[in-house]
Amino acid sequence: MKFAKLLNVFVGSVILLTSCSKDTIEPDYNEGNLSDLSLEFDNIVGGQKLILNNVNYRSAAGETYNIQLLQYFISNIKLKKADGTEYIVPQDSSYFLIKADDVETRFAKVKVPAGDYTSVTFVLGVDSLRSTMDISRRTGVLDPAGGMEAGMYWGWNSGYIFFKMEGISTAAPVDPTGQHKYRYHIGGFGGYSAPTINNIKTITKDLTERGIAQVRAGRRSNIHFMVDISKVLSGANTISLATHPQVMFSDFSVNVANNFTDMFTHDHTEN
Amino acid sequence: MGKKQYTIILAFITIVIACNKDVTEEFFAGFIKPAHFPDPVYRFADNPVTKEGFELGRKLFYEPRLSRNNTITCGSCHIQSSAFTQHGHDVSHGIDDRLGRRNSLPIMNLAWIPNYMWDGGIFDLDLQPIAPITAHEEMDETVANIISKLQVHPEYPKLFKNAFGSETITTAAFMKALSQFMLMCISSNSKYDSVKTGRTSFTVEEAQGYTIVQQKCAGCHAEPLFTDNSFRNNGIGIGANDDMGRYEVTLNENDKYRFRVPSLRNLAYTAPYMHDGRFYTLDAVIDHYSFTVQETQNLDPLLKQNNEPGIPLTSDEKKKIKAFLNTLNDKVFVTDKLTAEQ
Numbered sequence: 001m002k003f004a005k006l007l008n009v010f011v012g013s014v015i016l017l018t019s020c021s022k023d024t025i026e027p028d029y030n031e032g033n034l035s036d037l038s039l040e041f042d043n044i045v046g047g048q049k050l051i052l053n054n055v056n057y058r059s060a061a062g063e064t065y066n067i068q069l070l071q072y073f074i075s076n077i078k079l080k081k082a083d084g085t086e087y088i089v090p091q092d093s094s095y096f097l098i099k100a101d102d103v104e105t106r107f108a109k110v111k112v113p114a115g116d117y118t119s120v121t122f123v124l125g126v127d128s129l130r131s132t133m134d135i136s137r138r139t140g141v142l143d144p145a146g147g148m149e150a151g152m153y154w155g156w157n158s159g160y161i162f163f164k165m166e167g168i169s170t171a172a173p174v175d176p177t178g179q180h181k182y183r184y185h186i187g188g189f190g191g192y193s194a195p196t197i198n199n200i201k202t203i204t205k206d207l208t209e210r211g212i213a214q215v216r217a218g219r220r221s222n223i224h225f226m227v228d229i230s231k232v233l234s235g236a237n238t239i240s241l242a243t244h245p246q247v248m249f250s251d252f253s254v255n256v257a258n259n260f261t262d263m264f265t266h267d268h269t270e271n
Numbered sequence: 272m273g274k275k276q277y278t279i280i281l282a283f284i285t286i287v288i289a290c291n292k293d294v295t296e297e298f299f300a301g302f303i304k305p306a307h308f309p310d311p312v313y314r315f316a317d318n319p320v321t322k323e324g325f326e327l328g329r330k331l332f333y334e335p336r337l338s339r340n341n342t343i344t345c346g347s348c349h350i351q352s353s354a355f356t357q358h359g360h361d362v363s364h365g366i367d368d369r370l371g372r373r374n375s376l377p378i379m380n381l382a383w384i385p386n387y388m389w390d391g392g393i394f395d396l397d398l399q400p401i402a403p404i405t406a407h408e409e410m411d412e413t414v415a416n417i418i419s420k421l422q423v424h425p426e427y428p429k430l431f432k433n434a435f436g437s438e439t440i441t442t443a444a445f446m447k448a449l450s451q452f453m454l455m456c457i458s459s460n461s462k463y464d465s466v467k468t469g470r471t472s473f474t475v476e477e478a479q480g481y482t483i484v485q486q487k488c489a490g491c492h493a494e495p496l497f498t499d500n501s502f503r504n505n506g507i508g509i510g511a512n513d514d515m516g517r518y519e520v521t522l523n524e525n526d527k528y529r530f531r532v533p534s535l536r537n538l539a540y541t542a543p544y545m546h547d548g549r550f551y552t553l554d555a556v557i558d559h560y561s562f563t564v565q566e567t568q569n570l571d572p573l574l575k576q577n578n579e580p581g582i583p584l585t586s587d588e589k590k591k592i593k594a595f596l597n598t599l600n601d602k603v604f605v606t607d608k609l610t611a612e613q
Contacts, residue, residue, distance in 0.1 A: 134317045135397045136443040144401055145414035145442040155401035157392040157520045192394040193386050196521045251522050 027114045027216070029085055034111035036220035037213060039077065039122065041098045041106050042267070043070065046230040052100055060234035063241050065169035065182065070100035070229060071152065073141070073162040074108050075130070076123040076202075079213070087112050095126065097141035097152065098227075107222070117213040118206065120223055124260050125162035125200035128189040132158075154187060157249060161187040162200070163260065165232060172245035182245045184232065186253050197249075199257035203264055211269035222270040228263050235259030299325070299609075302382070305459035307467045307495050311382035313396055313454060318447045320454060323434040328452030330430065331445070333612040336420045337400075338366050338410035345403070345449075346612060348375040352605050354537035355379055355456060361548030369408035372512055374548035377541055378456045379534065379604070383496050389530045389546045391502055392520035396453065397446040414442055421445075456610050458536050460603035463595075467495060473598065480595025487582050488535070488592075490573045497535035497599065503571040504528040506564035506580060510547045527568050539600040553596065557589050 027033075043050040045057045045067070056064050074096045077089045089110045096108040108122070126142065138144060142160070144153035152161045163186040172182045190198035205225070207213060213221045233239045237255045239247075247253050299322040304311060318324075332349075335341040348363045349355040355378035357363055363371035373389050387393040393402060403409040404417065418440045421427040428438035435444040465471040473481060484492070493499040502517040509528060517526035530546040544550040550559065564574050564581040574580060584592070 132394065134314070134443075135395070135446050136317070136441075139441070139443075143415075143442050144398065145418065151405075151413070153401070155393075155398070155405045156388070157390075158394050158398050191521060193391060194517075194521045194523065194526070196523065249519075249522070 026116045029113055029115055031113050033113055035114045035215045035217050037110055037112045037215050038220060038222045039074070039108040039120065040222055040224045041074065041108070041227050042224060043100050043227050043229055046228065050100060050229055057230060059230070059241070060238045061240040063169055063171035065167050065241055067100070067165060067167040067229065069164060069166040071164050072098050072124060073126050073152065073160060074098055074122050074124060076127055077108060077110055078121040079112050079117040080119040081115055082118045091130070095140065095142055112215055114215050114217055117215065118208050119204060120207060121202065121204040123200060123202050126160040126189065127200060131160060131189045132192050154249065158192070159187050159189055161185045169241040171240070171242040175245070182241045184256060185248045186257055188249060188253065197251065197254055199253060201257065201260045203261055205264065205266045207266055207269060210266045213269050214271040224267045224269065226265045226267045228265065231259050231263040232256060235262045302454055305457065305464065307464065308459065309383065312385050313382040318397065318450055320451045321434065324448050324451040325455055327430045327434045328448040328450065329610065329613065331449050332452050337404060337412060337417055339412040340366065342366060343410050349378045351611055352540065354458070354540040354605055356541045358540065358542065361543050363409060365409040366411045371406065371408045372514060373546050374543065376533065377537065378453050379458050379536065380496055381456065382454045385500055390517045390520045391531060396450045400446060400449050414445065418442065418445060458601040458604040461536065461601040462598035476591055476594040477598050480591035480593070483588050483592050484595050491532045492535045498532045501532050502526065502529040503532055504567060504569045506567065506570050506574050507545055507549065507559060508565040509567055514547065516546065525569060529569055535596060536599045537601055537604065538596055540605055553593060557584070557592060560584070
C-alpha cells in the first residue's frame with residue numbers, strides 16, 4: 001500500500017517533469033513554416049518602473065525630471081541561430097511604434113520559422129529606405145498623417161521622428177507655453193538629396209546568457225528587453241535639460257542618439 | 272422647305288450642342304511633357320495622372336476643410352492668377368491671420384523639381400502637403416483629421432472610389448490626388464516656349480536680352496525651366512529672422528543661407544521676390560544683382576567673379592533683360608480653366 005502510494009507520486013512527478021520540459025528538440029529549419037515570436041520592450045528608469053507624469057526621476061546631471069510622453073520606433077527585426085542561419089522578418093511586417101501610454105504596444109510581434117535563436121537584431125528608428133519609399137508603402141504606424149504634437153513625422157523635413165520623449169523638469173527654462181518643459185524629438189536618417197545626420201541605431205543582442213528564443217509551432221516565444229530610459233540623459237553622454245531643454249533636428253541630437261544603444265538589456269526569454 | 276434644308280438645320284443644331292459641352296470634360300489629356308522640356312523627375316509609375324484623380328486633387332486643392340477651422344485652402348496662398356503664389360504678400364498669410372516666415376512658392380512645373388520648399392527639405396511631392404497642412408501658421412490641421420472630415424462628406428468617399436478604387440480614404444490616396452493636380456500645373460505656353468517650338472520669334476530687344484541672360488544668369492537659372500534646382504546664397508544679406516535656409520535641413524555649414532534657385536518664369540505675376548519676399552519689384556531684384564550683393568557666408572562663387580561681388584550690368588542691359596523676362600510670362604498658365612477653382 002505504502003509502495004503503491006510512493007509509485008503514484010513518482011509517476012506523477014515524471015509526468016509533471018515531462019510536461020514542463022517543453023519541446024527542446026530543435027525542429028528542422030523551414031522558412032515557410034512560421035511561428036509566433038515577440039520582442040517585449042519594458043520601459044524602466046534606472047532601477048524603477050517607468051510611471052508617466054506622476055513620478056520624478058533624477059539624472060546624472062543632478063536634474064529632476066518626469067516623463068509625460070515616450071514613444072519610439074522599432075523596426076527591421078532579424079533573428080540568428082547558433083549555426084549562423086539568419087531570418088529577416090519581411091520589411092512590410094517589421095515596423096512597430098512602442099508607446100509608453102499604451103501597454104499593448106510594448107510587443108513587437110512577428111512570425112519567424114521555428115528554431116532556436118541565439119541573437120536578435122533590430123533598428124531603433126525607421127531606415128532610410130522606408131523613409132524615402134512611396135507613401136502607399138507607409139501605412140499603419142508609418143502613416144505620416146499624425147499632427148505636429150502627437151505625430152512621429154516631420155512634414156517640413158521629410159522623415160520620421162523615431163524617438164520622442166517629453167516631460168517637465170524644474171531644471172528646464174520656462175518655455176513659451178509657460179511650462180518647464182523639455183522636448184526631445186530625435187530623427188535623422190542620413191538625408192536623401194544631401195547627406196545629413198543619421199541617428200538610426202542598429203542594436204544586436206546576444207540571447208545565450210539570459211535565454212535563447214525557442215520558437216515552436218503553437219506557442220509564442222517572447223524576448224523580454226528592459227529599456228532603461230534614464231540612459232537618454234545619463235548614458236555615455238551626460239545631457240543637461242537646463243542647457244538642452246529642446247532637442248530636435250540639430251547637431252546636438254547626435255549626442256542624445258548615441259545614448260540609445262545602451263538603453264536595451266536582454267532580461268529573459270519566455271518560451 | 273426641302274429635305275436638303277432640314278439636313279442643314281439638323282447638322283447646325285448638332286454642332287451647336289457639341290460646342291456647348293464642357294471642354295475640360297471632353298479633352299482631359301493627362302500629363303503631357305512639353306516637347307522642349309526634359310524628362311520629368313516625378314515617379315509617375317507610382318501615381319499615373321487620371322481624369323478622376325486630377326479632378327479630385329483639384330477639388331482638394333480648393334477645399335477649405337484642409338485647414339483647422341475650414342477657412343484656408345491650398346489656393347489661398349497659391350492663387351492661380353498669381354501663378355499659384357500669394358501675390359502681394361512677402362511671407363505667407365495663413366490661418367487666423369498668422370504669418371509664416373517665407374514667401375509662398377509657385378505651384379508650377381513641379382514634375383521637374385526633385386525636392387520642394389525654399390530649403391529642399393521635402394523630397395517627394397506626395398509628402399509635400401503635410402508641411403503646409405500641419406504648420407501652425409498655415410493650415411494648422413492634421414492629415415488624419417482632414418481624412419475624418421472628408422470621410423463623412425457626402426461627395427468625397429465616392430470621388431476617392433472613382434479615382435483610387437476605395438471609398439475608404441487613405442493618406443496615400445489623399446496625397447496622390449493632390450499631387451495629380453499639382454503635376455498638371457504646367458507652365459509651357461509663354462512666348463519663350465513658342466519661340467523654342469518654332470512658332471514665333473523674339474523681337475530684337477528680347478533676343479539681345481536672351482543673350483545676356485544666357486551669359487549672366489543661366490549659371491543658376493538654366494533653360495528651359497529657368498532653374499537648375501540648386502540651393503545658393505545670392506548675397507541678399509541675412510534676413511531679420513536669421514533664416515538659414517538649406518542648413519536647417521542638412522545641418523551642413525556649407526549650406527547656411529542657401530535657398531532654392533526659383534524659376535524665372537511668370538515673374539510678372541509672382542512679386543514679391545526672394546525667400547522672404549523682400550523685393551517688391553523686378554527692378555529691385557536686378558539692381559540687387561548689379562549693386563548690392565553682400566559677402567555673407569557661402570555667397571555663391573558665380574556672384575563673385577574677378578573678386579568683385581555682383582554681376583556688372585549697364586542700364587541698357589537691364590532693359591534688355593527685362594524685355595526677355597517678359598517673354599517668360601505665361602498667360603495661358605494663369606488663366607487655364609483646367610486648373611482653376613471650379
